[in-house]
Amino acid sequence: xxxxxxxxxxxxxxxxxxxxxxxxxxxxxxxxxxxxxxxxxxxxxxxxxxxxxxxxxxxxxxxxxxxxxxxxxxxxxxxxxxxxxxxxxxxxxxxxxxxxxxxxxxxxxxxxxxxxxxxxxxxxxxxxxxxxxxxxxxxxxxxxxxxxxx
Amino acid sequence: xxxxxxxxxxxxxxxxxxxxxxxxxxxxxxxxxxxxxxxxxxxxxxxxxxxxxxxxxxxxxxxxxxxxxxxxxxxxxxxxxxxxxxxxxxxxxxxxxxxxxxxxxxxxxxxxxxxxxxxxxxxxxxxxxxxxxxxxxxxxxxxxxxxxxx
DNA sequence: CCTTTCGAGTTCCTTTAAGAGACTCCGTAA
DNA sequence: TTACGGAGTCTCTTAAAGGAACTCGAAAGG
Numbered sequence: 001x002x003x004x005x006x007x008x009x010x011x012x013x014x015x016x017x018x019x020x021x022x023x024x025x026x027x028x029x030x031x032x033x034x035x036x037x038x039x040x041x042x043x044x045x046x047x048x049x050x051x052x053x054x055x056x057x058x059x060x061x062x063x064x065x066x067x068x069x070x071x072x073x074x075x076x077x078x079x080x081x082x083x084x085x086x087x088x089x090x091x092x093x094x095x096x097x098x099x100x101x102x103x104x105x106x107x108x109x110x111x112x113x114x115x116x117x118x119x120x121x122x123x124x125x126x127x128x129x130x131x132x133x134x135x136x137x138x139x140x141x142x143x144x145x146x147x148x149x150x
Numbered sequence: 151x152x153x154x155x156x157x158x159x160x161x162x163x164x165x166x167x168x169x170x171x172x173x174x175x176x177x178x179x180x181x182x183x184x185x186x187x188x189x190x191x192x193x194x195x196x197x198x199x200x201x202x203x204x205x206x207x208x209x210x211x212x213x214x215x216x217x218x219x220x221x222x223x224x225x226x227x228x229x230x231x232x233x234x235x236x237x238x239x240x241x242x243x244x245x246x247x248x249x250x251x252x253x254x255x256x257x258x259x260x261x262x263x264x265x266x267x268x269x270x271x272x273x274x275x276x277x278x279x280x281x282x283x284x285x286x287x288x289x290x291x292x293x294x295x296x297x298x299x300x
Numbered sequence: 301c302c303t304t305t306c307g308a309g310t311t312c313c314t315t316t317a318a319g320a321g322a323c324t325c326c327g328t329a330a
Numbered sequence: 331t332t333a334c335g336g337a338g339t340c341t342c343t344t345a346a347a348g349g350a351a352c353t354c355g356a357a358a359g360g
Contacts, residue, residue: 012249099162108296146258
């Protein structure tokens with residue numbers, strides 16, 4: 001497909017999609033976060049085509065989400081999350097919470113998260129960074145910002 | 151392309167991607183949330199192909215994320231978020247927060263959100279649903295859950 | 301020294317999806 | 331009776347995903 005370029009849109013959602021919106025990219029991020037750092041590990045775990053994996057890894061490195069670290073005298077690299085990439089994992093946590101609630105069915109969630117601070121199995125909850133109260137779709141009004149188009 | 155089916159994977163991230171992971175779907179959701187409820191409005195605002203818009207809307211309705219509401223005696227429908235869909239907007243808020251921080255550049259965020267509870271321009275912050283402390287990539291350990299594969 | 305092996309890509313080919321734009325269909329209004 | 335508006339549908343071109351075989355470089359082993 002000749003895909004539309006989301007990066008140029010005056011919308012942070014579209015721009016974020018340009019970084020991790022392609023098929024497989026969020027799952028690659030998930031795996032790297034979970035400690036799968038090498039090409040063949042990722043390829044085997046995901047069952048992704050090697051060609052596509054190469055493209056995705058290059059893109060994620062170009063975008064500053066992943067870094068290549070040599071681990072051998074041969075040209076061998078591990079992929080690790082940058083700070084920018086680690087903060088993208090928040091997105092995965094929210095996807096997990098939504099998928100667990102709406103798509104897991106009788107079997108229940110495939111993965112549970114234990115929170116270090118309290119030691120409990122838990123999920124993420126969205127709060128206002130300013131007042132700490134819940135912040136969801138119906139709790140906010142969008143306004144044009146400084147970077148608005150036009 | 152013959153795309154891999156994410157819905158069957160034992161992973162809530164993959165399953166969520168099966169619902170809104172296709173190109174354009176998050177932007178359609180954004181527009182519907184912002185009050186663009188009709189086919190031609192969406193098509194004009196996004197610049198998306200009519201064929202692809204039809205496919206995406208059908209899929210989102212099938213998945214229970216959007217609902218069709220007749221608004222005319224002719225076969226005319228408005229698309230509205232279901233509860234399931236409105237909760238997906240959380241994902242968009244997190245994408246916005248990340249994009250605003252890492253991709254907005256000098257111009258600043260294209261859109262600002264005012265929080266009803268406190269009246270301030272703010273962004274979302276992830277907290278543990280159990281203890282209320284911050285919950286991010288480094289604050290948790292994944293464990294196998296009841297719906298784990300195999 | 302010659303051959304294997306291993307990990308990380310790269311190349312080639314087929315299939316499927318996105319983009320673009322014209323066309324259809326149906327009720328209403330002029 | 332014709333024109334119009336809104337929501338799709340059809341067709342064709344281009345690009346991307348899947349799959350599998352191939353390459354390449356450094357080490358290891360006989």
